[in-house]
Amino acid sequence: MGVSGCGKSTVGQALAQALGVRFVEGDQYHPAANVAKMSAGMALDDADRAGWLHALQGQIREARARGAGLVLSCSALKRRYRDLLREGDPALRFAHLDGPRELIAARMRARADHYMPPALLESQLRDLEPLQLDEAGVVLDIGSAPALQVTRILGGQ
Numbered sequence: 001m002g003v004s005g006c007g008k009s010t011v012g013q014a015l016a017q018a019l020g021v022r023f024v025e026g027d028q029y030h031p032a033a034n035v036a037k038m039s040a041g042m043a044l045d046d047a048d049r050a051g052w053l054h055a056l057q058g059q060i061r062e063a064r065a066r067g068a069g070l071v072l073s074c075s076a077l078k079r080r081y082r083d084l085l086r087e088g089d090p091a092l093r094f095a096h097l098d099g100p101r102e103l104i105a106a107r108m109r110a111r112a113d114h115y116m117p118p119a120l121l122e123s124q125l126r127d128l129e130p131l132q133l134d135e136a137g138v139v140l141d142i143g144s145a146p147a148l149q150v151t152r153i154l155g156g157q
C-alpha cells in the first residue's frame with residue numbers, strides 16, 4: 001500500500017516471486033472511467049474507489065478460499081479501504097511503502113509511460129492514512145532497495 005509511485009508494483013512483484021505466489025496489480029482493476037479521471041488530472045474520491053475495492057476484496061477472498069498465497073499491489077490509502085480489504089481475509093497483512101514526498105515525486109517524474117500525473121501526488125498524500133499500530137503489517141522506507149524491502153516484509157520487521 002501507499003501513494004502513487006511509492007514502489008508498490010516493483011516491491012509487490014519481487015515479493016510474489018520470492019514467495020512463489022500469484023501477483024495481482026491492483027491498478028489493473030480500476031474501471032476505465034477511473035483511469036480516465038486520473039489521466040485528466042482529477043483525484044479519485046471514495047465513490048470512484050468503491051467498486052474497485054470490492055473487486056480487489058473478491059480477489060483476496062477467492063485466494064483465501066483456495067488456500068492460495070497472493071500478493072496484491074493497491075494504494076489502499078484510507079483505513080476504511082483497508083478494513084474492506086481485510087473482510088476478504090482477516091489474516092491480510094499490509095506493507096506500507098513510505099517516504100519523502102520529494103523522492104516519490106522524482107520517481108513519478110522519471111516514469112514516462114504512466115497515466116498518473118505527478119501533480120496528483122498532493123491529493124494522494126492528503127488522502128493517505130498511514131498504516132496504524134493495530135493493523136497487521138510493516139512500514140517500509142522507500143529509500144531502501146526493493147530486495148531489502150522484501151527481506152523486511154518476510155521477516156515481519
Ligand SMILES: Nc1ncnc2c1ncn2[C@@H]1O[C@H](COP(=O)(O)OP(=O)(O)OP(=O)(O)O)[C@@H](O)[C@H]1O
Binds near residue numbers: 011110111143
Ligand atoms: N526501492 C526503490 N528504489 C529505487 N527505485 C524504485 C524503488 N521502488 C520503485 N522504484 C522505481 O520508482 C518508480 C515507481 O515504482 P512503482 O511503479 O513500483 O510504484 P507504484 O507504487 O506501483 O506506482 P503506481 O501505483 O503509481 O503504479 C518506478 O520507476 C520504479 O522502478
Ligand SMILES: O=C(O)[C@H](O)[C@@H](O)[C@H](O)[C@H](O)CO
Binds near residue numbers: 002044
Ligand atoms: O486510490 C487511488 O487514488 C489510485 O489507486 C491511485 O493510487 C493510482 O491508481 C495508482 O497509484 C497509480 O498511479
